[in-house]
Structure formats: C-alpha cells, structure tokens
Amino acid sequence: MNERLVLVGYGMTGHRLLTALRAAGAPHRRQVTVLAEETRPAYDRIRLSECLRGTRPETLLLDDVTPGGDGAGVRVHLGDPVVALDRAGRLVTTASGRTLGYDVLVLATGSRPYVPEVPGARAEGCCGYRTVEDAAAIRARAARARTAAVVGGGLLGLEAAGALRALVPDTHVVEFAPWLMHRQLDEQGGRTLRRHIEDLGVTVHTGTRVTQITTDEHGRASGLRLATPDGDPLPGVDADLVVFAAGVRPRDELARNCGLVVDPGGGIVVDESCRTSDPRIHAIGECALTPDGRVHALAAPGFAMADVVADLLLGTPSAFTGADTSTSLKLLDVAVASFGDALGDTPGAHEVRYLDTAAGVYRNLRVGDDGRLLGGVLVGDSSGYAALRSLAGAGVPRASSVGDLVVPGPAGPAVAGRIPDDATACFCHNVSAGTVRRAAAADGRPDLDEVRRRTRAGTGCGSCVPALASLIDEQLTAHDHG
Amino acid sequence: MGRSVGRRVVVVGQGMAGARFARRLAAWAPDVRITVYDTEARPGYNRLLLTGVLAGRHRPEDISPPQVPGIEVRAGVHLVAVNRNTRTVIASDGTAQPYDTLVLATGSSPTHPWRPGRAGDGRPLHTLTDCLRLREDTRRGRTSVVVGGGLLGVETALTLAARGQDVTLVHRGRHLIDRRLDAAAGAMLRAVLRDCGITVRTGASACAPLREPGATGVVLDDSSVVSADTTVIACGVTPRVGLARAAGLAVNKGLIVDDALRSVTDPSVHAIGACAEHRGVVHDTALPAWEQADVLAARLSGRDRGATYRGTRVLTRLAAAPVDLAVFGVSRTDGPTTRGPAAPARPDIDVVCLSDAVRRTYKKVVTRGNRVVGGILLGDLSTVDVVRRAYEEAVPLPQNRVHLVSAAGAAS
Structure with a gap:
C-alpha cells in the first residue's frame, strides 16, 4: 500500500522531515507530495541576513532531498500554496486548482512576520523580514534610504540591523x-x-513602541511615531525604510478554516506526537502550539518536531518533550549566547556572574541549590559556550563550583573533563559526549573531521564544534598517558 | 637643628596617631621636649587590636607598645582650652603648659544614637575600657544586640557570636556596610552572618534603649523591640574637634589641615588622625593615622622637612571568621543606570566584577581610565596582592583585567 503523505510547506522544518524520512530509506514506500507557497525550495532562513549583504539566494538552498534512488521520489510543487483543506474527504486544494488526496497530512506552514496594527504599517518602504523576497526588497530600498528603522530588538531584528x-x-x-x-x-x-551596538553607531530605543508610521505625499514611509508601552509620547524618528522583525505569528489559517483546534492566540494545537485534533493531520514548526503552551520561533524545536513525526511514520514513535532553545551567535560582531534556564526561572537558582564594563563582557551562569549548572547568558565573550551548554543539559550535581567556568578565556580541556558521558554534546543530532569520546578513542586516532563524519556530531549548526575538539583532545591526552 | 621646630611640642591624644607621632619624633629629634596629654588614664594602646581583646586573642596588657623614655605622658588629664595667643594649653586642673608646636591628635568619639543615661543603655566599642566592660557583660549575659551594621558593627557581631553570644545586628541602611558595599555584596555578607547564627535586621533604626523592668535592649523605629542582655553601639564616629573649634581654628567635619598637616588657620598647630580633615577627607582608620604621624614627625624633626601628606590609598580589611573582606576607594557603584543594574552609574567609571552566590564571594575592582580607584573583595582574597599593588601604586592596567578578580585568570 502506498501511503500518501502530503507536506504543506517546504521551509526548514518541512525539509527536515523529508531528510529524516530519506535517511531511513522511507520515501519510496510512500507517495510524498510537497506543496510550497514560496517559489524556491527550502533554504536556510537562519542565514537570511547574508541576502541583505548581497549573497545570492541560491547559496542558501538546503540539500535537495527529493530524488529517490529508484526513480520514485518526492514530488514538489513550488509557488502553489494550499488554499483549502477538506478533512472529511481527505483532500487539499491548491491555488492553481490542483487537488490531492492524502492519508497523512503534515502542516509545516510556518509563520509570518508580526506587523503592528498601526497607521502606515503597510506603506511603501515597510517590509517584513522573513523570506528571500523580503531581503531583496529591503536591499533595493536600502540603496536609496537615509535611515532604516528596525522594529524589534530580538535576534532577528538585531541581525537585520547588523x-x-x-x-x-x-x-x-x-x-x-x-x-x-x-x-x-x-x-x-x-x-x-x-x-x-550603540558603539557601532546603531541607535537603540528600548521600552518603546511604534504608534504610527508617517508617510510623505507619495505615501512612502517617512518616519516613526514612538511612545512608551504606557502610551506616553517619545521623540520620533525619521525613517524611509522600516523593517518589521518584531516576532512572528503562526500561519494557521488553513487549520482554522477546516475546523482543527487552534489556540485563540494563534498556533495549531498539537499533542506530544505533533498530532492535531485530527489523527491524520500533524503540524510541526512555527505554525504549531506544543503541549508546553508555546509557539517555538526557532529552528531547533521545529527540527525536533519534524523528527517526532518522522519517527511516527517510520513506526518508532517518539515524543516532543520541549526543545533546546539555546543560541550562540555574533550579532554585529558581538558574541551573544544563551542556554538552558538562562534567566534563572528555576526556584532557588543562584547567580555566578562576571562583568567587565570596560570590555563589554557579561557572563552569568545560573546554578541550582545542589550546585548543578542550570543555564546561562554570555555577552561579549562566549568562550566555553559549547561545553557549558552540554553541562547545563546534563543535570548532574557538581562537587565543585561553576565559579571558574564563568571567567572568560580558553576553558578547553578543564571544562571538557567535567562533561559526563550521558550529557548531550551535539544538540542538532542528539549525540552524547560519551559517543564522541568513544569515537575519538577508536583505533587510528581519528581527528575532528573523522569524528564528525562517524558520529554526525558537529554537522548541523556547528556550535558544538569547540566542545567536540575539547573532548577529542581529552581522549588524545589520555591515550598519550596510557 | 636649624628650623623652627622649637623646643616644646605638646601632643593632645595618645591614640593611634598621637602615640606614633610622639614615638617617631622622640626617636628622630631627641632634643625636643614632648608632652603628651590623654583623657584615658592608661598607657596608649593599638586600637586595631580591641576586637582581638574582646575575642580573647590578646590580653589587654599585650596591646600597648612599650613606653618610650623622654616623652612626658600626662594620662587622665583633660585639656579644657588652647590659648593660641599665648601659645599655652590649659588643663582641667588649672595648669598651663606652654608650647612652640601643638599637635592635636584627639581622634574621634563614638556616635551615640541616644544620650546614654543608665547602665544597659548601650556601650560603644571604642576604648580599651569599653572592651573590658563588654567582655564582662558578655560573660554574664547570653544575648547581645549590636546597633550599627558598618564595618565595626559587623566585626563586633561576628566576634560576639564566636564568643557564644546570641547576636542580633540592627542596621539602619538597606544592606550591611552600605556605605562601602554594593547591595549584592551586602546580601552575601548577610547570608554569611546568618549562617553564623546572627540575626540581621536591615532598614531598621534603633531609636531608643529599652527601659523596662527586667528587660534591656533597644526599641526600633517601627516600635518593635530587640531585647538583649548587652547592647553595643557601633554607629560610627565623629571627629573630636571641640578644643580646636573653641580655639578659633578652621573646622569642617574635622580640623582642616594642608599637605603639611598644619591647620590652615595657624601654622604652629597641626592635626593628625581621625580628628583631621585633609583635602576634604577625614581618615578614621589606622594606616592613614600612622602615615600622617610619620610625615609630621619627619617634617618637625628635620629628618625630612619637605615631607608631605597627600592622602592614603589603603585597603581596609575586616577579618573576623568566617568573613574576610577588603574594601577601598570608590567601592559603591551600583544604582539604577542605563548601563544595567550591575554597572556603575557614572559614565567615566568601569568595573570588573566576579560574584559567586554559591561560594559567597564578591570581587569587584573599580577603574577610571586605566587606573584602579576602588574595590571590594569579599570571601576570596586570592587576588588582593595584585589589586593592592595596582591601587596603592596607581599602576596603569592592561587591557585584560581578569587577573584582578580571578587567580585562574592570571594564568591565562
């Protein structure tokens, strides 16, 4: 029996699902059809800012996982979004009028940029920041603009500002x-x-909301009116390019329109198998609201959900139990990292902090009552991040304090030595430290690249590579000392 | 001898500054006739060691340096006036002592939150007599309340707790030692004291002694009561400047002196120690007192006529187990600011700070430009030598400052 799987949406999460199925050799036992709204196949949205810098979008494309070994494969229809879903008849209809039947449907429709409901928000010169098209529009506008204003000071907004x-x-x-x-x-x-960021010449307004986008006589954006969250007016800003990067809203219209349970605040409600209120329909990624009551606007949770659905389809069911929300990146050349319980929400959490205001370095590790590392925030210097993140996930009480881990500088082997075998070293591929150690201790003294190849660790986002290097060093040293 | 030191030097006070000055001057200018007056009818002693006496580490007789021959000490004599026209000091017994040079080293008197009336109203820990009486009181009683949570109050509370007293420490400020410590360091210190069995009440002002039949202690401004067998007052000190003021010498907080430690009003009168105000600062700890004493003795003896005092950069240390604290210079920098809750309010000031709420250590070094201008080291003094050198010698700092707060950082 050829089960018909229809995947609605071909972004990073949808791509992950196909990758997981293909790795198990599964697609050709199913008839898989992908219906995508965008006119390009899945691309790495995380690297979108490169398009702002002039990189051609083609370089962002993810691996093509559509061809099958024996000619059967995945059929992809680009630029043809699903517009209606008939659950009783198990049919989807696309914009071009195509109809397809399904046995299993996976909604991976993602999200759209949140645009504040203020006058002028749709004026010319105002752009979202999510797709390659958005990036092209921003770039074109930027060529003629004097002042750009990014609405949103989170990860996405700061990347755009950079x-x-x-x-x-x-x-x-x-x-x-x-x-x-x-x-x-x-x-x-x-x-x-x-x-x-201010030292780099970007003007930052916090505790500020946009109350209006003003426009010139041609209807083009000319500035922002600003106010405090309580509504007290603040001095405005002239701007002829406005980029909305203030969060995302789930694309749950399809689900809403066909009677699936959708949260009033947005997001298709799913259980820990990522199943919607209809047993044949799953939802993954930014369009879904998981049992922890959150819509996850990061890649890693979406990948985890895609893996859960893939496992289900492959007959080895797993559950979505929340995902790693850690981040580590350079924003405008500033190292910023956050992992685990970074803000100390765990009751009884203590802080171990390092601050150097002249150098602009702030590192704060949260420690539980029993001494174990819960999470942390690193700004200005993220050395030791990979090892710290693994330790935070390990949940192992530690005899010695984390005090010496908070100081910036090469932490290396000293930290790696403390990572327990069952701690996760690579979060993208769920590879434990023990697995890495064993691979590094194998015959032939494998180097970093070889270990990566054997274990798949470090082949996803790459943020764990420093920790991998330390673990490998540790094994080499142990080997030398017999 | 050359210069006009004169042959008669009168020193008022044989505390930390006065005694040191007299000893130095006697050693460097044996021809000078030195007379030292002091209201305490006992030999001079090292005030720094008083809590050690309280703790039982030192015997009272051990904290007095040996008497120096050649110095006339008139202990137990009160001076009532200084006549600068005739250059004489007048004692309470009517006697007049002429001087060529007068050195006021009258120190400070403990601040008392209320006028002490009866026994049980509370005693400061300022003199050796105070200390011995407190030792007696705490042998008889089991509970103590210490009023004032500055450096002395905290040290006293710890010393009493180590003696087996059940101690409550009452402090008006929002956190302990709030004039020198950030709120975060104050909170850590409080946790350490709590673990020593000391009850800490901050934001609480003791406004009157508890005077009820059979009960002693203090009444707080919220009308609650802390009853205790023994009450110790540690509310700070005020410079003793009555004599100087009456003599028409310029007095602000203390007797105003220049870099030669001369009164700005009268060059034949000098002041050193906790009664003196130099460049707007009254130094009320031992090391500045000794430094001023040494500078003045060098000038007046002819040993170094050009010696000047420019202020003292020194770390103040509180070491009363299990607390180990060093604080110096501009140390308090927290406060709401656009640079964040832990960053200094003033834009020209920076901090390097390593704080560990698990180990209860707080190490902060305050800098302006590339110089150290202050800091706090609480619970971990492994970097104190590096920090002290940088501060006292005004050494320019490198870009990387981790070594100031982390011994491990120094290795990298």
Missing part, C-alpha cells in the same frame, strides 16, 4: 521590552549588548 548598518547611513532599532533580546538575556546582558 546588515542594514552597512547599507544605510543611519540605523535605528526599536524594541518594546526594557532591554534587547529580552527572551534570551537578562537585564544586565541586554544592556551590555546595547552598549556594544
């Missing part, structure tokens, strides 16, 4: 929360980051 800074004489960031990246950083972290 790229715009090179394109436009004046760049502003407007953030509603009291400090930048408030989901990932604590107050001191957010403020340390701000100082770096």
Whole structure:
C-alpha cells in the first residue's frame, strides 16, 4: 500500500522531515507530495541576513532531498500554496486548482512576520523580514534610504540591523521590552549588548513602541511615531525604510478554516506526537502550539518536531518533550549566547556572574541549590559556550563550583573533563559526549573531521564544534598517558 | 637643628596617631621636649587590636607598645582650652603648659544614637575600657544586640557570636556596610552572618534603649523591640574637634589641615588622625593615622622637612571568621543606570566584577581610565596582592583585567 503523505510547506522544518524520512530509506514506500507557497525550495532562513549583504539566494538552498534512488521520489510543487483543506474527504486544494488526496497530512506552514496594527504599517518602504523576497526588497530600498528603522530588538531584528548598518547611513532599532533580546538575556546582558551596538553607531530605543508610521505625499514611509508601552509620547524618528522583525505569528489559517483546534492566540494545537485534533493531520514548526503552551520561533524545536513525526511514520514513535532553545551567535560582531534556564526561572537558582564594563563582557551562569549548572547568558565573550551548554543539559550535581567556568578565556580541556558521558554534546543530532569520546578513542586516532563524519556530531549548526575538539583532545591526552 | 621646630611640642591624644607621632619624633629629634596629654588614664594602646581583646586573642596588657623614655605622658588629664595667643594649653586642673608646636591628635568619639543615661543603655566599642566592660557583660549575659551594621558593627557581631553570644545586628541602611558595599555584596555578607547564627535586621533604626523592668535592649523605629542582655553601639564616629573649634581654628567635619598637616588657620598647630580633615577627607582608620604621624614627625624633626601628606590609598580589611573582606576607594557603584543594574552609574567609571552566590564571594575592582580607584573583595582574597599593588601604586592596567578578580585568570 502506498501511503500518501502530503507536506504543506517546504521551509526548514518541512525539509527536515523529508531528510529524516530519506535517511531511513522511507520515501519510496510512500507517495510524498510537497506543496510550497514560496517559489524556491527550502533554504536556510537562519542565514537570511547574508541576502541583505548581497549573497545570492541560491547559496542558501538546503540539500535537495527529493530524488529517490529508484526513480520514485518526492514530488514538489513550488509557488502553489494550499488554499483549502477538506478533512472529511481527505483532500487539499491548491491555488492553481490542483487537488490531492492524502492519508497523512503534515502542516509545516510556518509563520509570518508580526506587523503592528498601526497607521502606515503597510506603506511603501515597510517590509517584513522573513523570506528571500523580503531581503531583496529591503536591499533595493536600502540603496536609496537615509535611515532604516528596525522594529524589534530580538535576534532577528538585531541581525537585520547588523546588515542594514552597512547599507544605510543611519540605523535605528526599536524594541518594546526594557532591554534587547529580552527572551534570551537578562537585564544586565541586554544592556551590555546595547552598549556594544550603540558603539557601532546603531541607535537603540528600548521600552518603546511604534504608534504610527508617517508617510510623505507619495505615501512612502517617512518616519516613526514612538511612545512608551504606557502610551506616553517619545521623540520620533525619521525613517524611509522600516523593517518589521518584531516576532512572528503562526500561519494557521488553513487549520482554522477546516475546523482543527487552534489556540485563540494563534498556533495549531498539537499533542506530544505533533498530532492535531485530527489523527491524520500533524503540524510541526512555527505554525504549531506544543503541549508546553508555546509557539517555538526557532529552528531547533521545529527540527525536533519534524523528527517526532518522522519517527511516527517510520513506526518508532517518539515524543516532543520541549526543545533546546539555546543560541550562540555574533550579532554585529558581538558574541551573544544563551542556554538552558538562562534567566534563572528555576526556584532557588543562584547567580555566578562576571562583568567587565570596560570590555563589554557579561557572563552569568545560573546554578541550582545542589550546585548543578542550570543555564546561562554570555555577552561579549562566549568562550566555553559549547561545553557549558552540554553541562547545563546534563543535570548532574557538581562537587565543585561553576565559579571558574564563568571567567572568560580558553576553558578547553578543564571544562571538557567535567562533561559526563550521558550529557548531550551535539544538540542538532542528539549525540552524547560519551559517543564522541568513544569515537575519538577508536583505533587510528581519528581527528575532528573523522569524528564528525562517524558520529554526525558537529554537522548541523556547528556550535558544538569547540566542545567536540575539547573532548577529542581529552581522549588524545589520555591515550598519550596510557 | 636649624628650623623652627622649637623646643616644646605638646601632643593632645595618645591614640593611634598621637602615640606614633610622639614615638617617631622622640626617636628622630631627641632634643625636643614632648608632652603628651590623654583623657584615658592608661598607657596608649593599638586600637586595631580591641576586637582581638574582646575575642580573647590578646590580653589587654599585650596591646600597648612599650613606653618610650623622654616623652612626658600626662594620662587622665583633660585639656579644657588652647590659648593660641599665648601659645599655652590649659588643663582641667588649672595648669598651663606652654608650647612652640601643638599637635592635636584627639581622634574621634563614638556616635551615640541616644544620650546614654543608665547602665544597659548601650556601650560603644571604642576604648580599651569599653572592651573590658563588654567582655564582662558578655560573660554574664547570653544575648547581645549590636546597633550599627558598618564595618565595626559587623566585626563586633561576628566576634560576639564566636564568643557564644546570641547576636542580633540592627542596621539602619538597606544592606550591611552600605556605605562601602554594593547591595549584592551586602546580601552575601548577610547570608554569611546568618549562617553564623546572627540575626540581621536591615532598614531598621534603633531609636531608643529599652527601659523596662527586667528587660534591656533597644526599641526600633517601627516600635518593635530587640531585647538583649548587652547592647553595643557601633554607629560610627565623629571627629573630636571641640578644643580646636573653641580655639578659633578652621573646622569642617574635622580640623582642616594642608599637605603639611598644619591647620590652615595657624601654622604652629597641626592635626593628625581621625580628628583631621585633609583635602576634604577625614581618615578614621589606622594606616592613614600612622602615615600622617610619620610625615609630621619627619617634617618637625628635620629628618625630612619637605615631607608631605597627600592622602592614603589603603585597603581596609575586616577579618573576623568566617568573613574576610577588603574594601577601598570608590567601592559603591551600583544604582539604577542605563548601563544595567550591575554597572556603575557614572559614565567615566568601569568595573570588573566576579560574584559567586554559591561560594559567597564578591570581587569587584573599580577603574577610571586605566587606573584602579576602588574595590571590594569579599570571601576570596586570592587576588588582593595584585589589586593592592595596582591601587596603592596607581599602576596603569592592561587591557585584560581578569587577573584582578580571578587567580585562574592570571594564568591565562
């Protein structure tokens, strides 16, 4: 029996699902059809800012996982979004009028940029920042713009600001929360980051919301009216390019229209198998609301959900139990990292902090009552991040304090030695430290590349590579000492 | 001898500054006739060691340096006036002592939150007599309340707790040692004291002694009561400047002196120690007192006529187990600021700070430009030598400052 699997949406999460199925040799036992709204196949949206810098979109494309070994494969229809879903008849209808029957349907429709409901938000010169098309529009507009204003001071907004800074004489960031990246950083972290960004010439407004986009006589964006969250007016900003990077809203219209359970605040409600209220329909990625009550606007949770659905389809069911929300990146050349319980929400959490205001370095590790590392925030220097993240996930009580781990500088083998075997080293591919150690201790003294090849660790986002290197070093040293 | 030191030097006070000055001057200018007055009817002693006496580490007789021959000490004599026209000091017994040079080293008197009336109203820990009486009181009683949570109050509370007292420490400020410590360091210190069995009440002002039949202790401003067998007052000190003021010498907080430690009003009068105000600062700890004493003795003896005092950069240390604390210079920098809750408010100031709430250590070094201007080291003094050198010698700092707060950082 050829089960018909229809995948609605071909973004990163949909691509992950296909990759997982293909790795198990599964697609040709199914008839898989992908219906995508965008006119390109899946691309790495995380690298979108490269398009702002002029990189051609083609370089962002993810591996083509559609061809099958024996001629059967995955059929992909680009630029033809699903517009209706008939659950009783198990049919989807696309914009071009195509209809397809399904046995299993997976909704991976992602999200759209949140645009504040203010006058002028749809004026010419206002752009979202999500797709390759958005990036092209921004870039074109930036060529003629004097001032760019990015609405949203989170990860996405700061990435956009970083790229715009090179394109436009004046760049502003407007953030509603009291400090930048408030989901990932604590107050001191957010403020340390701000100082770096301001030193780079970007003007930052926090505790500020946009009340109106003003327009010129041609209806083009000319500025922002600003206010405090309570509505008290603040001095406005002239801007002829406005980029909305203030969050995303789930694309749940299809589900809503066909009677699936959808959260009033947005998001298709799913259980820990990523199943919707209809047993034949799953939802993964940013369009879904998981049992922990969250819509996850990061790649890693989406991947985890795709893996859960793939496991289900392959007959080895697993559950989505929340996902790693850690991040580590350079924003406008500033190292920023956040992992585990970064903000110390765990009751009884203690802080172990390092602050150097002259260097703009702030590192805060959260430690539980029993001494185990819960999470942390790193700004200005993220050395030791990979090892720290593994330790935080391990949940193992530690005899010695984390005090010496918070100080910046090469931590290396000292930290790696403390990572227990069952701690996760690579989060993208769920590879344990023990697996890496065993691979490194194998005959032939495999190097980093060989270990990566054998274990798949370090072949996803790459943020764990420093920790892998330390684990390998540790094994080499042990080997030398017999 | 050359210069006009004169042959008669009168020193008022034989505390940390006065005694040191007299000893130095006697050694460097044996021809000078030195007379030292002090209201305490006992030999001079090292005030730094008083909590050690309280703790039982030192005997009272051990904290007095040996008497120096050639110095006339008139202990137990109160001076009531200085007549600068005739250059004489007048004692309470009517006697007048002429001087060529007068050195006021009258120190400070403990601040008392209420006028002490009866026994049980509370005693400061300022003199050796205070200390011995407190030792007696705490042999008889089991509970103590210490009023004032500055450096001395915290040290006293720890010393009493180590003696087996059930101690409550009451402090008006929002956190302990709030003039020198950030709120975060103050909170850590509080946790350490709590673990020693000391009850800490901050944001609480003791406004009157508890005077009820059979009960002693203090009444707080919220009308609650802390009853205790023994009450110790540790509310700070005020410079003793009555004599100087009456003599028409310029007094602000302390007797105002220049870099030669001369009164700005009268060059034949000098002041050193906790009664003196130099460049707007009254130094009320031992090391500045000794430094000033040495500078003045060098000038007046002819040993170094050009010696000047420019202020003292020194770390103040509180070491009363299990607390180990060093604090110096500009140390308090927290406060709401756009640079974040842990960053200094002033834009020209920076901090390097390593704080560990698990180990209860707080190490902060405050810098301006590339110089150290202050800091706090609490619970871990492994970097104190590096920090002290940088501060006291005004050494320019490198870009990487981790070594100031982390011994491990120094290795990299």
